[in-house]
Amino acid sequence: MSLRYALLAILRVGPLSGYDLQKQFSQSVGHVWHAPDSQIYPELRKMEEAGLVEGEDQLRGERARRRVYHVTEAGDRAFIEWMQTPLEYQRVRDPAHLRAAYLESVSYDAAREFFRGHIAEWEGELEQWRGELVHIENLSNPMLVRRLAVTADVDKPRTIAFKRITYEGLVEHALGEIAWARRGLELVDELEAG
Amino acid sequence: MSLRYALLAILRVGPLSGYDLQKQFSQSVGHVWHAPDSQIYPELRKMEEAGLVEGEDQLRGERARRRVYHVTEAGDRAFIEWMQTPLEYQRVRDPAHLRAAYLESVSYDAAREFFRGHIAEWEGELEQWRGELVHIENLSNPMLVRRLAVTADVDKPRTIAFKRITYEGLVEHALGEIAWARRGLELVDELEAG
DNA sequence: GTAAACATGTAAACGGTTACATGATTAT
DNA sequence: ATAATCATGTAACCGTTTACATGTTTAC
Incomplete structure (x- = not known):
């Protein structure tokens, strides 16, 4: 159910088409909440039915169209309300630690393969998150810049600070793994050896 | 799809009924891979259809029965094969960090509530995992004891060492959060303040 | 002309969650 | 007698994944 709020978070900065939303998404919130485009388009339609967003079809060239969505007042309220609601944590479901607990049942080399794969996986995430962190520090993240453009001066430091601590947390997690x-x-x- | 292997991991130690399995589960692998009983019973049936386990109905008293499952040779092979297959990592889907990134949209108190809730959540997990770690060190975890009972002496140190490092990793993650x-x-x- | 990027979806299957449902046995 | 525990499920729903499907526009 968080996908809905992840999408609202981006759309609150300004109207976007499903396609653009999806691109912005994969370069920002998508780092903490992955969703493929095949999930985003139908979700936007459902959000429109629920009155959280409104879409307008725009013409592109002669035949093509694109549907541009913007957040409604109800959508804005729904987002703020969700932000104030106690977070529902998902139950732990961690395939890597599940496997680690039973490595005695395979060869030492297979165990090494597992740990090497774990390192590769988390180095991939680390690179992404560290990149984001740099973009936040430099104000070179386009989403953040757009957001700051519609943010009052007093609120800017907070906006940056919360993004920074978020990605710091992710980076530390990756380093830990x-x-x-x-x-x-x-x-x-x-x-x-022994 | 890991549930299947989590169940096999437990059943490989020795036959269990669905009910006992579920209890063992929630006190061992369930710490890293949660599953409710309503998921375990049907999964066991599916695993039986797939030839990974076999169940026998035993009578309990006059009218009641319990179905005791044991791992087949095919089930054992499937487990080992899975252990040697590159792990499929799930896409990141982290509601807490999603929310943290947008805390500027709520009051300072609401932001504090979020972080306090995060601490409470992870302290809960920490307690569980630390408890497990103590049981591993003391050899006071019944599942581990049963496992060691069917493990060759040479393999015992590994069996303990991998369990220990698994829970150490979980504890460190919780401490990090x-x-x-x-x-x-x-x-x-x-x-x-500023 | 052709490839890349733009643009929007549908359908089937799967796994997980929640709520419901039922009854037997054992210990007090 | 009664409560706790043993014991096993079903059904509906929801969100996610994967594969498929289609056509347009723009830049080279």
């Missing part, structure tokens, strides 16, 4: 997996590799070496 | 949220609270104080 990588450090853990490196220790995993050392453990495998020790077990094999 | 808590430290992050505490910094969040400090940030809110600073923003409100």
